[in-house]
Amino acid sequence: MRLRPYGVGLVVLGALGLLAAFTLTVDRIKLLQDPSYTPSCNFNPVLSCGSVMVTDQASVLGFPNPLLGILGFSVVVTLGVLLAAGTRVPTWVLGGLATVSLVAWGFVHWLAFESLYRIDALCPWCLVVWAVTAPIALWSVLLALRLAVGGRVVEAVWSVRYLVLLAWYLLVVVLILERFWDYWSTLL
Numbered sequence: 188m189r190l191r192p193y194g195v196g197l198v199v200l201g202a203l204g205l206l207a208a209f210t211l212t213v214d215r216i217k218l219l220q221d222p223s224y225t226p227s228c229n230f231n232p233v234l235s236c237g238s239v240m241v242t243d244q245a246s247v248l249g250f251p252n253p254l255l256g257i258l259g260f261s262v263v264v265t266l267g268v269l270l271a272a273g274t275r276v277p278t279w280v281l282g283g284l285a286t287v288s289l290v291a292w293g294f295v296h297w298l299a300f301e302s303l304y305r306i307d308a309l310c311p312w313c314l315v316v317w318a319v320t321a322p323i324a325l326w327s328v329l330l331a332l333r334l335a336v337g338g339r340v341v342e343a344v345w346s347v348r349y350l351v352l353l354a355w356y357l358l359v360v361v362l363i364l365e366r367f368w369d370y371w372s373t374l375l
Contacts, residue, residue: 193330194270200319201263207315208256214312215240215251228311233367238308244301252298256316259291263323278334285324285331292324299359303366317359322352 214226218240228236239245245252266284269276295317302309329348332341
């Protein structure tokens with residue numbers, strides 16, 4: 188099975204996630220140093236990193252969540268580079284990536300719920316993290332299943348993976364539009 192295209196995808200998606208996590212970390216440090224600091228991604232009452240950064244949800248394990256992103260996306264980029272270069276990696280490594288990325292995607296779903304229905308604000312850089320975590324998790328899980336189990340069902344889902352991802356993106360956009368429609372409608 189050719190893994191080079193998958194590796195290139197991991198590099199691109201991981202680099203975008205790493206950029207977002209790094210930027211969030213820098214802004215969080217600046218906010219800790221100066222509580223009056225306005226993060227670079229504060230655009231309006233809905234798209235406001237600062238509103239999200241100061242919540243309990245922004246540091247679930249006792250430290251800022253973006254530090255998890257820096258660690259995780261660094262691993263994704265590294266593994267992507269290895270796969271893009273044609274390096275054969277043990278199947279358990281790909282299984283590990285599938286497992287951890289699936290947990291990360293679950294965490295993204297929880298954070299999305301919290302942002303939409305508890306915090307009442309969206310962090311643009313967090314949206315980037317959500318957007319890249321979805322394909323990393325979906326494709327890593329499907330690839331691991333293809334390698335470990337195979338079968339017609341796995342191949343069928345793999346063949347429509349872009350549609351599954353598109354459906355997920357559309358669902359997130361609809362939820363965001365619906366949740367903040369009162370604000371969005373004032374912009375029309």
